[in-house]
Every structure is written in structure tokens, then in C-alpha cells.
Amino acid sequence: MSGHVMVFAPTPQLTVTVDQPNDHPELHLHPGGQGVWQARMVISLGVDVVLCAALGGEIGQVLEPLLVSEGVNLKVVVRDSGSGGYVHDRREGSRQEIADVPGQPLSRHEIDELYNLALGEGLRASVSILSGPNEPWLVPADLYRRFAADLGANGGRVVVDLSGDHLGSVLESGVFFLKVSHEELIRDGRARSDDTEELTRAMYELHAGGAETVVVSRADQPALALIDGELFQVEMPRLEAADPRGAGDSMTAGVAAVVARGGDIRTAIRTGAAAGALNVTRHGLGTGRLDSITGLVDRVRLVPADSRQQERTTPDELAGRVVER
Numbered sequence: 001m002s003g004h005v006m007v008f009a010p011t012p013q014l015t016v017t018v019d020q021p022n023d024h025p026e027l028h029l030h031p032g033g034q035g036v037w038q039a040r041m042v043i044s045l046g047v048d049v050v051l052c053a054a055l056g057g058e059i060g061q062v063l064e065p066l067l068v069s070e071g072v073n074l075k076v077v078v079r080d081s082g083s084g085g086y087v088h089d090r091r092e093g094s095r096q097e098i099a100d101v102p103g104q105p106l107s108r109h110e111i112d113e114l115y116n117l118a119l120g121e122g123l124r125a126s127v128s129i130l131s132g133p134n135e136p137w138l139v140p141a142d143l144y145r146r147f148a149a150d151l152g153a154n155g156g157r158v159v160v161d162l163s164g165d166h167l168g169s170v171l172e173s174g175v176f177f178l179k180v181s182h183e184e185l186i187r188d189g190r191a192r193s194d195d196t197e198e199l200t201r202a203m204y205e206l207h208a209g210g211a212e213t214v215v216v217s218r219a220d221q222p223a224l225a226l227i228d229g230e231l232f233q234v235e236m237p238r239l240e241a242a243d244p245r246g247a248g249d250s251m252t253a254g255v256a257a258v259v260a261r262g263g264d265i266r267t268a269i270r271t272g273a274a275a276g277a278l279n280v281t282r283h284g285l286g287t288g289r290l291d292s293i294t295g296l297v298d299r300v301r302l303v304p305a306d307s308r309q310q311e312r313t314t315p316d317e318l319a320g321r322v323v324e325r
Contacts, residue, residue, distance in 0.1 A: 002124065003126050003260050003262065004047060004050060005039075005048070005125055005128070005256050006050045006052065006124075006128045007035045007050070007072075007128075008035065008052050008130045008131060009033060009034070009039065009051055010106060010139045011054065011083065011084060012032070012035065012055065012083065013031070013032045013033045013083065013085045013086060014029065014030075014032070014063055015030045015086060015088070017030075017087075017090055018090065018091055018098075019090045019091060020091040029062070030066065031063050031067045031070065033134050034134070035131030036070070037249040037250070038131055039129075039253070040070060040253075041250045041275055042253045045253070045293065046290055047257040048073065050075060050121045051072040051074050052075045052114065052117050053114075054076070054078075054079050054110055054114050055078065056079025057079070057082025058082065059101075060078070075121060079106070081107075082104065084100075084101045084102045084103030102135045102138065103138065105137060105138045106138060111139070118147070119150055119151070123154055123156060126157065126260045127158075127260040128158050128159065129252065129256050130144055130147055130148065130160050130162070141164075141165035141168065141169040144162065144166050145170060147170075147173075148172075157259060158170070158174075159252060159255060160175050161249065161251075161252040162178075163181075163184035163185075163187070163188055164184075167180065167184075171211060172210065174210040174211070175212065176212050176213065176259075177265070178213070178215070179248060179251055179252045180217075181219075181248060182216055182219070185216065190202045199216055199218070203216055203224060203231070206226075207226055213226065215251065215269060215272075217251065223251075227269070231305040232303060232305060233302075234270075234273045236300040247276035251273060251276040252272065254275035254276070256268075257271070258271045267297075269302065270297050270300040270302065274293050274296035274300050275293050
């Protein structure tokens with residue numbers, strides 16, 4: 001396997017943003033969606049990306065050259081129905097959504113074509129990021145279970161940032177690295193609150209359920225990381241946020257990039273945290289300078305979680321507790 005990353009991005013979007021940094025409005029057209037933002041950050045970290053996507057309609061025709069210009073090695077399945085996109089107005093400083101066009105679900109034939117394409121590329125890559133669709137109903141959750149099973153059985157390392165049914169399905173096959181937000185854990189019923197002990201219990205359950213390493217982001221609180229059965233807080237300098245979106249995708253991409261280069265998981269998580277922190281200081285999602293990210297990595301610390309809490313509650317006890325539905 002070569003040291004590059006395969007990103008499965010089933011439903012990229014065209015993002016149209018109206019901005020006005022001075023006297024005249026500006027119109028920005030970019031490819032977007034979780035997989036695209038993740039691929040952008042992997043490239044920023046100096047690692048090659050093969051991006052596997054399904055594109056269709058007028059939006060798909062616009063997206064294809066934009067994706068190529070991002071520097072990815074683009075592999076495309078042509079759809080019968082159109083790709084999606086959104087229009088945001090940022091002239092007043094905050095984002096206002098003008099329109100959101102999610103697109104149509106992938107057909108059975110399109111899913112089969114995209115699966116075969118991405119599986120072949122994933123088997124040649126050292127790490128595969130399985131990114132979610134922009135709407136859960138666009139791509140069936142079971143596709144992710146199959147993907148993780150086939151890649152994992154052939155020595156592939158699978159990295160995901162998923163929630164809901166898509167997370168449940170991919171865990172059945174097991175993943176190398178899972179990133180999830182505390183809001184998603186609560187929404188999915190995996191955690192009852194944002195209490196640290198409650199999130200810790202959910203993390204041990206995710207690990208027992210198939211995720212080798214788990215990171216839970218907590219908005220403006222330090223992320224939690226479960227590495228080799230040990231819990232850490234990911235502590236780092238606070239930076240002023242220009243756009244809070246995209247930190248999680250940058251974290252996931254940073255982990256994938258370092259692991260693809262042969263780095264260890266602790267360095268990967270610290271790099272991912274630095275990439276996420278710097279991403280929120282910029283308006284472009286999944287963007288960041290390699291030298292800036294590298295400079296911040298040394299400021300990120302993995303601090304063992306409160307030992308007194310771990311003495312009160314053992315990992316086995318935490319994993320064994322069942323959330324009351």
C-alpha cells in the first residue's frame with residue numbers, strides 16, 4: 001500500500017457563498033461536503049488523495065473541474081440525477097442560508113458502481129476515510145458496513161467521522177479511528193448528557209463496539225481521546241474563531257494524513273487537533289498551512305484524564321453500563 005489516502009465522498013456539493021469584505025460583493029464557488037473538506041486538509045498536510053465521488057447534472061459538471069483544481073486524484077461515477085449544493089450569504093458577517101439543494105438518493109446501480117470504484121482505490125491506499133453524505137437518506141448506511149468489512153479484511157485502515165445509522169453500521173465491521181461530537185452522541189442516544197463521565201462511558205462502549213481509537217469533540221471544551229484503552233484530554237491553545245465549522249473534519253483528516261505517512265496514533269491526534277484549531281481561524285473549510293499546523297502540534301498535549309475519576313469508575317464498569325432508552 002502506498003502512503004496516500006482514499007476519500008470516499010459519495011455526494012459532494014457545490015457551495016456558493018456571497019461575501020462582501022469591502023465595497024463590492026464577491027461570489028465564491030467551491031466544492032464542499034464532508035469528504036471534500038477532509039481531502040482538502042489531507043492535501044494541506046502534504047499527503048496525496050484519491051477522491052471517489054458520484055457527480056451528476058449541471059451541478060456535477062461544475063463540480064468536476066473544481067474538484068480537479070483542488071489537487072485530488074478524482075475518480076468519478078456519473079449519476080443520472082443531479083448533485084446537490086447550497087447558497088450562503090455572508091455579507092453581514094454571519095452565515096445566512098439562502099437555499100439548500102440536497103440532490104437525489106444514489107440509485108442501486110450508482111451505489112454498486114461507486115462501491116466497486118472506491119473499494120479498488122481503497123485497497124491501494126494506506127488509509128481510507130469514509131465520509132458521510134450531506135443528508136443521511138442519500139446513501140444507505142449498510143454501504144459503510146460493507147466498506148469497512150472489505151477494507152479491514154484486506155489490511156486497510158478505516159477512518160470515519162459518522163453518526164446515526166451510518167456510525168452504527170460501520171462499527172459492526174470495525175474501524176481504526178472514529179471521531180464523533182458530543183452533540184451527536186447525545187442525539188443518537190449513546191450518551192445521556194455532556195458530563196465527562198457519561199461521555200467516557202459512551203467512548204468505552206464505542207471502543208467495545210468496534211472502534212480501535214475514539215475521539216469525542218466537545219465544542220469549546222478539550223476533546224476526549226481513548227487510545228489503547230486509556231482516556232486523555234486533548235489540551236491546546238485557544239484561538240479566535242473566524243468560522244467554527246470544519247474543525248471536526250480537519251481533525252479527522254489530520255489523523256488520516258499522519259497515519260498514512262506511517263506516524264503513530266498519538267502524533268496523529270495531536271496533528272489533527274492542531275489542524276482543526278487552525279481551520280476555525282480561517283473562512284475556508286478544510287484549509288490550513290502545513291508550516292502553521294506543524295508549529296502548533298508541539299503546543300497540543302494529550303493529558304491523562306483525572307486519575308481519581310478512573311479509580312472511582314473502571315473502564316469495564318463504564319463499558320458495561322447500559323444507557324436507559
